[in-house]
Amino acid sequence: MSGFGPGDPFLADCPARLAVELIADKWTVVVLAGLSRGPVRHGELIELIGGISRKMLTQTLRRLESHGLVRRRPYAEAPPRVEYELTPLGATLTEPIHVLTEWAKANGDAVLAALDADSEPAAQHG
Amino acid sequence: MSGFGPGDPFLADCPARLAVELIADKWTVVVLAGLSRGPVRHGELIELIGGISRKMLTQTLRRLESHGLVRRRPYAEAPPRVEYELTPLGATLTEPIHVLTEWAKANGDAVLAALDADSEPAAQHG
DNA sequence: CGGTATCCGAGCTGATACTG
DNA sequence: CAGTATCAGCTCGGATACCG
Numbered sequence: 001m002s003g004f005g006p007g008d009p010f011l012a013d014c015p016a017r018l019a020v021e022l023i024a025d026k027w028t029v030v031v032l033a034g035l036s037r038g039p040v041r042h043g044e045l046i047e048l049i050g051g052i053s054r055k056m057l058t059q060t061l062r063r064l065e066s067h068g069l070v071r072r073r074p075y076a077e078a079p080p081r082v083e084y085e086l087t088p089l090g091a092t093l094t095e096p097i098h099v100l101t102e103w104a105k106a107n108g109d110a111v112l113a114a115l116d117a118d119s120e121p122a123a124q125h126g
Numbered sequence: 127m128s129g130f131g132p133g134d135p136f137l138a139d140c141p142a143r144l145a146v147e148l149i150a151d152k153w154t155v156v157v158l159a160g161l162s163r164g165p166v167r168h169g170e171l172i173e174l175i176g177g178i179s180r181k182m183l184t185q186t187l188r189r190l191e192s193h194g195l196v197r198r199r200p201y202a203e204a205p206p207r208v209e210y211e212l213t214p215l216g217a218t219l220t221e222p223i224h225v226l227t228e229w230a231k232a233n234g235d236a237v238l239a240a241l242d243a244d245s246e247p248a249a250q251h252g
Numbered sequence: 253c254g255g256t257a258t259c260c261g262a263g264c265t266g267a268t269a270c271t272g
Numbered sequence: 273c274a275g276t277a278t279c280a281g282c283t284c285g286g287a288t289a290c291c292g
Contacts (some may be wrong), residue, residue, distance in 0.1 A: 009156055009227050012176030015234025017156075020227065022237060024155045026147050030135055042274055050138030053266055058275065068240025080272080080273050089236050096229045099222045101135050101146065108141030110215050111148060114194025168254055179286055184255065206253045206292080 022067050023093065027052060027060045032086075033101050035070065036094040039085040069093065148193055149219065153178060153186045158212075159227050161196065162220040165211040195219065 009016040023029065027049075034040060034048050045057055061084055064070035069090035075081040086094070135142040149155065153175075160166060160174050171183055187210055190196035195216035201207040212220070 009159065009230050010174055010176060015238045016227070016230040017176075017234075018241075019230035019234040019237045020155055021152050023226070023230075024150055024152050026150050029146055029150045030143075033135065048136055050136060050143075054275075055267090056265070059264095066241060066244045067237050068244070069237070074274090080275090082274060089233065089240065092233060093229060096222075096225045099225045100149070101142070103219060103222045104135050104142040104145035104149075107215060107218060108143075108145040111145045111193050111195070112141045114215065115144075115192060118192045118194070180255075181287090182285065185285090200254090206255090208254060 022063070022069075023097075025060075027056055028064065029097060029100060031057065031060045031064070032069075032090070032093055032097045035084060035086050035090070036097060039073070039083040042082050042084070045084070064090065148189070148195075149223075151186075153182050154190065155223060155226060157183065157186045157190070158195075158216075158219055158223045161210060161212050161216070162223060165199070165209040168208050168210070171210070190216065 009020045011017060023032065030049050031045065034045050042057065046052065046054060061070055065072055068087055071085050071087050073083045073085065135146045137143060149158065156175050157171065160171050172178065172180065187196055191198055194213055197211055197213050199209045199211065
């Protein structure tokens, strides 16, 4: 028994696949992790997330917003201020993202080691 | 308090980020989900995963293999047979992947609805 | 069956520069 | 501070055809 029904991400044209493709992205995971702590400003995310450009940050946030995971809150103040926060729907992703980042923290070294061993000249045999 | 240390995926050049970028990929998540049930053949994965091409499947499997998450087992038989399975390291990903796909199954409809509502002609005001 | 090589268009990505 | 527009480079990803 497979245990997989029609709502599984294995099917190309189902909502589940859409959802997977939405979050299974290099920047999306990190941005969601940054948002999971509460409302954050654009500049704060830039500072927090190493290597991301303003363009990619905005692009990622816009996509998450259009998919109902993030809410954008602009303030009509003298120094322009915009805060981003997870919607209730987006908040349900906090747990999965947390599990993912915890895995990355715990096994990142092992992955690096495996990658390193794989790319060795192979002068070793036993 | 941030609660984030030097091993967090927010830093651009840390193993944690490497690990996130490894699995935060459209096909990688689905392929890992397919592998989480046990050893599978190349053709079986093609059948299982809707929309994937042989090229992308092989490419994804090779990358996972080089990072120590997947093991490739070729059999020297008359009808060529190759099986792929998760390594012990890769098996530690089963849980995170499961959480992710479960979220996708549970919230895929909501994401689709939000996307649909977002792209409406906006003839509504309240 | 499993895998590779090639072609080629489409989309992503990162600077850079400009607007409000 | 927040965001947009544009350009150049690159990778992605699929189709096809061929090899073991």
